[in-house]
Amino acid sequence: MEAQQPLANTPSLEERAYRIRRNALRMGEVQGQGYIAQALGVADVLAVSYFHALRYRPEEPYAEDRDRFLLSIGHYAIALYAALIEAGIIPEAELETYGTDDSRLPMSGMASYTPGMEISGGSLGIGLGIGVGMALGLKRKNSDRFVYNLMSDGELDEGPTWEAAMSAGHWKLGNLICIVDVNRMQADGPSTGVLNSEPLAPKWKAFGWHVQRVDGNDIAALVRAFDAARAHEADQPRVIICDTKMAKGVPFLETREKSHFLRVEKEEWQPAIAALDEGRTS
Amino acid sequence: MSRTKGPWRGGNAQAGLGTAADADKPRLTTSAMIASLAAEGQRTSPAPFGHALIEVAQDRPEIVGMTADLSKYTDLHVFAQQYPDRFYQMGMAEQLLMLAAAGMAHEGFVPFVTTYAAFASRRTFDFISQGIAEEGLNVKICCALPGLTTGYGPSHQATEDIAIFRGMPDLTIVDPCDALDTAQATKAIAAHDGPVYMRLLRGKVPLVLDEYDYAFELGKAKLIRDGADVLVISSGFMTMRALEAASRLAADRVDVGVLHAPTIKPLDTETILREAGRAGRMVVVAENHSEIGGLGEAVAALLMREGVRPPAFRQVALPDAFLDAGALPTLHDRYGISADAMAASIKGWLSR
Numbered sequence: 001m002e003a004q005q006p007l008a009n010t011p012s013l014e015e016r017a018y019r020i021r022r023n024a025l026r027m028g029e030v031q032g033q034g035y036i037a038q039a040l041g042v043a044d045v046l047a048v049s050y051f052h053a054l055r056y057r058p059e060e061p062y063a064e065d066r067d068r069f070l071l072s073i074g075h076y077a078i079a080l081y082a083a084l085i086e087a088g089i090i091p092e093a094e095l096e097t098y099g100t101d102d103s104r105l106p107m108s109g110m111a112s113y114t115p116g117m118e119i120s121g122g123s124l125g126i127g128l129g130i131g132v133g134m135a136l137g138l139k140r141k142n143s144d145r146f147v148y149n150l151m152s153d154g155e156l157d158e159g160p161t162w163e164a165a166m167s168a169g170h171w172k173l174g175n176l177i178c179i180v181d182v183n184r185m186q187a188d189g190p191s192t193g194v195l196n197s198e199p200l201a202p203k204w205k206a207f208g209w210h211v212q213r214v215d216g217n218d219i220a221a222l223v224r225a226f227d228a229a230r231a232h233e234a235d236q237p238r239v240i241i242c243d244t245k246m247a248k249g250v251p252f253l254e255t256r257e258k259s260h261f262l263r264v265e266k267e268e269w270q271p272a273i274a275a276l277d278e279g280r281t282s
Numbered sequence: 283m284s285r286t287k288g289p290w291r292g293g294n295a296q297a298g299l300g301t302a303a304d305a306d307k308p309r310l311t312t313s314a315m316i317a318s319l320a321a322e323g324q325r326t327s328p329a330p331f332g333h334a335l336i337e338v339a340q341d342r343p344e345i346v347g348m349t350a351d352l353s354k355y356t357d358l359h360v361f362a363q364q365y366p367d368r369f370y371q372m373g374m375a376e377q378l379l380m381l382a383a384a385g386m387a388h389e390g391f392v393p394f395v396t397t398y399a400a401f402a403s404r405r406t407f408d409f410i411s412q413g414i415a416e417e418g419l420n421v422k423i424c425c426a427l428p429g430l431t432t433g434y435g436p437s438h439q440a441t442e443d444i445a446i447f448r449g450m451p452d453l454t455i456v457d458p459c460d461a462l463d464t465a466q467a468t469k470a471i472a473a474h475d476g477p478v479y480m481r482l483l484r485g486k487v488p489l490v491l492d493e494y495d496y497a498f499e500l501g502k503a504k505l506i507r508d509g510a511d512v513l514v515i516s517s518g519f520m521t522m523r524a525l526e527a528a529s530r531l532a533a534d535r536v537d538v539g540v541l542h543a544p545t546i547k548p549l550d551t552e553t554i555l556r557e558a559g560r561a562g563r564m565v566v567v568a569e570n571h572s573e574i575g576g577l578g579e580a581v582a583a584l585l586m587r588e589g590v591r592p593p594a595f596r597q598v599a600l601p602d603a604f605l606d607a608g609a610l611p612t613l614h615d616r617y618g619i620s621a622d623a624m625a626a627s628i629k630g631w632l633s634r
Contacts, residue, residue: 068388111417118388123412129378130413133385136370140346141389160409163378170373 001055001065013219014281016086017047021249021276023082027098027105029269034099034107037246037253037262039079041183041217042150045242046083048222049148049179053230058088061116065145068134070118072127072151073181077109080117080150089116125158127151128178132164135176135237146175146230153182156197162207165237169208172235177226178209180241181216187260204239216242250275291606310609312433317610318486319431319519326486327461331424332360334468335394339365345472346386348372349396350379356396356426357484380406383421384413392420392472399425399440399481403447415453415477422471428457428481428518429570430600430617435607441600445575447479448547455546456480457517457569457577458498461487463544466498474500481518490522496542503550505557509539512628513557513592516568517543517577520598524568526621531628538628539563546577551584558590565592566628570619573599596631598624 011019024039049069056066071080081098084090090105097103104113108122121127131149138145155161168176186194197203204211210232214221222242229238247253247262250272256262264272295309320326339345339361347353347361351374362369370386372379376397383393402410402425414421425443432438447455454476458467464483471478494506506521507528514524521542528538541557543550558565558581565585567578578597585595600617614620618627 119384120412120416123408126381126409126413129381129409130385130388132378133382134388135385136382137386137389137391140391160375160377160381163373163375164381167372167375167378167382 001057001063013047013051013223016051017044017219018249018276018280019086020046020079020082022273023085023092023095024078025250025269025273025276027078027081027095028264030096031099031107032266033264034078035075035261036078036264037258038076038152038181038183039082040248040250040253041244041246042076042079042181043082043249044217044219044222045150045179045181045244046079048219048226049150050083050087052223053226054148055145056087061089065143067145068118068147070121070127070131070134070147070149071109072119072121072149072155073124074108074110074120074122076150076152077105077107077117080109081105081114084114084116087116090114124152125155125160127155128164128168129160131176131178132167132171132173135168135173136171138175139173144175146177148177148179150179150181153180153184153191153197154186154194156180156200157195165204165207165209168237173237174232174235176237177229178237178239180239182241182243183246185246185258185260200241204241208236210234210236210238211241212239213241213243216244217248249279251279310612312607312609317433319483319610320486320488325489327489328486329357329360329484330461330465330487331468331482331484332357334465335361335472336364338469338472339368342392342472344390345392345394346370347396348379348383348386348393350374350376350401352397352426355398355484356424356482358394358396361394376401376406377409380409380423381413384417384419387414387419387421392422394422394424396424396426396482398438399428399443400438402479403440403443407446407450410453410477411450415450418452418476420475420477422478422480424468424480424482426482426484430605430613430619431483431570431610433608433610433613436604439605441572441605442575443481444546444569444571444577448575448580452477453547454478454500456500456544457546458483458544459517459519459521459542460491461489462491462496463498467500467544470498470500483519488519488522490525498544501545501548501550503541503543503545503553505539505553506542507538507540509537511536511563511632512538512566513541513560513563514538514566514568515541515543515554515558515577515581517546518570520568520570520619523619523621523624527625527628530621530625534629536629536632543577546580549580549584554581554584555588555590558585558592563592564594564596564631566596566598566631568598568619568624571599572602573597574602594631596627598627
């Protein structure tokens with residue numbers, strides 16, 4: 001199984017990111033709420049993950065030879081659903097059910113609800129540790145697949161994240177790639193004020209990781225970083241620290257006072273989609 | 283409340299202190315953290331968990347062992363020696379241990395995970411709940427020092443582990459009695475598909491149940507000894523104590539039955555209701571656990587719910603307290619879970 005390669009007539013990564021944002025906004029509109037600022041911010045990372053880096057077959061989301069993608073940040077589910085829809089793992093029509101009773105797309109991501117959701121990540125800080133176990137398991141099976149763990153900068157507050165980081169370094173888990181979405185905003189305010197985890201790169205490096213820090217809204221930079229992470233030769237786990245901008249792609253939301261749970265009024269969803277459409281690059 | 287000026291716990295060992303009753307007794311010293319429960323001269327079997335695990339793992343290459351720096355103290359070293367490439371030393375990081383086990387189970391392996399019961403229950407609850415149990419992953423959490431099996435003090439005494447774990451949906455909870463039970467339970471949980479918490483007796487483990495017509499079955503309570511006056515429902519090594527107490531009480535013509543219920547969850551409601559429903563018997567639930575939230579309360583709720591009313595219901599259990607440090611025999615007497623203390627309690631209850 002090979003990575004999703006852009007063919008002549010397949011959408012560009014920019015277009016994929018646009019569609020992921022659009023799917024997320026449409027889900028936000030259905031529910032009247034959602035962690036939309038995070039979803040818009042991380043859309044480029046997901047586009048590069050699902051349409052450049054990951055190896056998978058949409059019709060067989062649990063194939064043994066897939067790369068694993070763990071969503072440690074359960075409340076980013078709206079973003080991952082948007083990507084899974086774009087990837088063809090979830091039918092687009094299902095978007096209308098987001099967050100409604102008996103939907104396969106609940107507000108917080110859970111493995112038992114959604115095809116393509118590998119773990120239940122709502123209790124923050126557990127993804128990387130599970131990723132360590134999966135990476136050890138894949139090595140036991142002599143698999144050359146990667147485990148990707150997407151986490152937020154807020155999850156760096158959690159102790160188990162660092163137990164896992166130390167363990168990954170100890171076991172030299174070259175098949176583990178951690179993506180940290182640094183949007184600098186936690187439930188109670190800016191990350192650096194809640195609990196400052198900077199400087200990030202030296203920390204990960206000290207734990208034995210191959211470290212890159214990139215603009216998480218620069219698709220070309222992300223592609224280079226994912227390629228470098230996969231190609232890195234030493235037996236080290238790899239982390240890509242992605243600085244992202246919350247609400248990216250919808251200017252009037254980007255400039256709104258930032259909060260963990262961005263309020264969007266009922267009448268603002270359509271203008272938000274219109275603003276996104278206006279900025280469409282392809 | 284500040285403890286900076288005392289009073290201090292302990293202190294009776296200082297010269298001239300202590301009760302009159304204690305005066306002519308030698309003071310025992312706190313045994314090593316992992317002292318055997320075996321009474322002097324009692325038959326034992328070494329590391330029944332470790333040996334059963336290597337036996338079952340022989341034909342099950344997907345079984346792996348994982349620990350948080352406690353393989354030697356949980357008998358997992360036996361597995362590690364036999365299958366070094368299937369053993370994962372995860373470091374003294376219990377939260378990671380549970381998460382990594384979840385990851386291994388995601389990949390189709392069956393991790394047998396060991397640490398102390400206090401750490402698994404108190405420290406890693408959320409990681410077991412959300413990483414393992416919520417997804418029904420096939421992880422076996424086998425923990426030494428359950429209840430009051432170390433004199434080390436509250437840091438290592440898991441007197442509330444069952445209370446903590448009973449609240450976790452889909453988790454099977456097993457509390458074996460002796461070496462035979464531990465070995466058979468190890469094989470049974472390996473054959474069971476789903477998350478399990480097992481209380482582990484390790485080291486030189488007493489061997490008792492081979493003298494009875496008994497075999498461990500997951501989810502089943504077994505009547506080990508019948509008796510007309512009292513029915514003891516027990517789990518863990520308290521079944522061994524109950525059998526000892528029953529022999530002593532027999533000398534006083536008190537006829538005590540013992541129903542061993544090593545699977546705490548799901549409880550064998552059918553057998554318990556049948557035995558507790560037999561007319562005229564006081565029901566005593568005996569467990570190496572706090573009186574809160576363990577087998578006793580589980581049985582009490584079951585009997586109430588189903589309208590089964592024994593003439594009396596009593597608990598032999600640890601008090602709802604942070605227990606003393608000290609030698610195990612001293613502590614088991616002090617808190618009423620030695621065979622002598624248990625026999626005395628039952629006699630007292632019957633005479634009222």
